[in-house]
Amino acid sequence: MTLNARPKHAVPQATNAMKKTIEAILERQPTRTENRSAWDHFAHSCAYCGCDLAADARDWHWDHIDPVGGNHIGNRAPACGRCNGDQKLALNWEEFLATKAEGDAYTARRERITKWMDQHPRPSATHSQSVEKMVEELRTLVAQFGAKCRDLKATIASEDPQKNRPRRRAM
Numbered sequence: 347m348t349l350n351a352r353p354k355h356a357v358p359q360a361t362n363a364m365k366k367t368i369e370a371i372l373e374r375q376p377t378r379t380e381n382r383s384a385w386d387h388f389a390h391s392c393a394y395c396g397c398d399l400a401a402d403a404r405d406w407h408w409d410h411i412d413p414v415g416g417n418h419i420g421n422r423a424p425a426c427g428r429c430n431g432d433q434k435l436a437l438n439w440e441e442f443l444a445t446k447a448e449g450d451a452y453t454a455r456r457e458r459i460t461k462w463m464d465q466h467p468r469p470s471a472t473h474s475q476s477v478e479k480m481v482e483e484l485r486t487l488v489a490q491f492g493a494k495c496r497d498l499k500a501t502i503a504s505e506d507p508q509k510n511r512p513r514r515r516a517m
Contacts, residue, residue, distance in 0.1 A: 358492075373471065384423065393423035408424065409429070
């Protein structure tokens with residue numbers, strides 16, 4: 347981490363992780379067969395930048411195409427560590443893809459992703475009223491957490507004169 351780097355776990359990433367956790371509890375994880383089908387559909391390459399991936403390597407991840415779209419197989423695509431871990435984060439996939447590819451490459455990758463999503467729509471899940479009530483309570487808590495963190499940051503900034511001073515550049 348550089349001296350001027352943002353903290354690794356900023357509030358948006360934390361709230362996104364909480365939302366994903368709720369979805370992971372509600373939805374089953376993709377099977378090995380489904381994962382293999384996705385791997386083949388994306389031709390063993392990163393869905394965004396197109397770099398080749400090795401199935402047994404540790405430098406790629408299953409990306410949630412829509413960060414809050416759930417864990418079902420239609421919302422997952424292979425992504426290299428740079429795209430998924432360092433760059434995309436919680437961005438809209440189409441906007442992010444536009445930063446990674448242009449022209450024919452953009453069109454081909456966008457079509458591949460949308461085809462995958464269309465072929466594997468999010469399964470409809472019906473839960474009991476008690477489960478739905480708990481999920482709604484959790485989602486409210488996540489929103490409150492984000493708001494309270496923003497309040498905390500603002501309060502600290504208003505109380506700490508050092509925090510409000512312009513930073514001096516190193517020579």
